[in-house]
Amino acid sequence: MASPTPVEDTIREKITANLKPTSLEIHNDSHLHAHHKAMEGSTSRETHFRLIITSDEFRSKMQPARHRLVYSLLKDEMAKEGGIHALQLRTLTPEEAEKRKQAEEGA
Amino acid sequence: MLSRSILSRRLLRQTAALPTTATASFSTAALRLPTTTTFSSSTRPLLRPAPASPLLRRLLSDQTRQAIDKAVSSAPIVLFMKGTPETPQCGFSRASIQILGLQGVDPDKFAAFNVLEDAELRQGIKEYSDWPTIPQLYIDKEFVGGCDIIVSMHQNGELAKLLDEKKVLVKGEEAEAEAAEAKKE
Numbered sequence A: 001m002a003s004p005t006p007v008e009d010t011i012r013e014k015i016t017a018n019l020k021p022t023s024l025e026i027h028n029d030s031h032l033h034a035h036h037k038a039m040e041g042s043t044s045r046e047t048h049f050r051l052i053i054t055s056d057e058f059r060s061k062m063q064p065a066r067h068r069l070v071y072s073l074l075k076d077e078m079a080k081e082g083g084i085h086a087l088q089l090r091t092l093t094p095e096e097a098e099k100r101k102q103a104e105e106g107a
Numbered sequence B: 001m002l003s004r005s006i007l008s009r010r011l012l013r014q015t016a017a018l019p020t021t022a023t024a025s026f027s028t029a030a031l032r033l034p035t036t037t038t039f040s041s042s043t044r045p046l047l048r049p050a051p052a053s054p055l056l057r058r059l060l061s062d063q064t065r066q067a068i069d070k071a072v073s074s075a076p077i078v079l080f081m082k083g084t085p086e087t088p089q090c091g092f093s094r095a096s097i098q099i100l101g102l103q104g105v106d107p108d109k110f111a112a113f114n115v116l117e118d119a120e121l122r123q124g125i126k127e128y129s130d131w132p133t134i135p136q137l138y139i140d141k142e143f144v145g146g147c148d149i150i151v152s153m154h155q156n157g158e159l160a161k162l163l164d165e166k167k168v169l170v171k172g173e174e175a176e177a178e179a180a181e182a183k184k185e
Helices: A006-019 A063-073 A075-079 A094-106 B002-021 B025-032 B062-072 B091-103 B119-129 B147-156 B158-165 B172-184
Strands: A023-028 A048-054 A086-092 B077-081 B110-114 B136-139 B142-145
Touching (some): A006 A063, A006 A075, A063 B147
Antiparallel strands (some): B136 B142
């Protein structure tokens, strides 16, 4: 049987294979945007994603370079008609993720 | 300014002359021909209609690149967005505009371009910036990032620092002086 979440599966596969993340969260926010004008006529339930990726691959890269890296991996999925419409990214190195966690716990 | 009005007058004469020299079937062609768009691109950054073929659109033409170059250098802070600052058509564009407002960006040093108004800009800017999504922020002609980067730079203080360094914020004293002036009147 076909997966009910083919796009999410592809995202997970590609990110995992290429970035070897120490942590990967994939949130499908498509339902929040289903009524947007841009989504008129779209039947896909996988249009809006929010990714939180922690990977060593991001080390010594500025944020735009990290985002470009992720975009390039998902190029086909984003370019496809009815594919990914919006992709929110948080890209961290393991150290940054640790710092963020500590800050959140402290707050 | 002068040269442009001369050009457009000459252009008017040319298009007006067309139906007399040609048969009636020419007039529709004249209507469709974008003879004026090359000139109006000097008033608006981009007006040329997008090429019909999606394959052609993938290649950024020199003309589009130049128009985007011009847009990017039209102000110290430039945002390519969906909709206008007053009525954004997308939540991410809205968030970006709100942050620039919160930071106190001087409206005189800011320009926004609505990609929904222009299919060629919408496609072209993605290639130009090597960035597949809108909004896109440029500061001093340099690509800064999309919405997520704007938000995180806003939260960690980097954006405030950058905008201050670039001297694009409404100055506190000026703002106060203006407020005082307004009070007097």
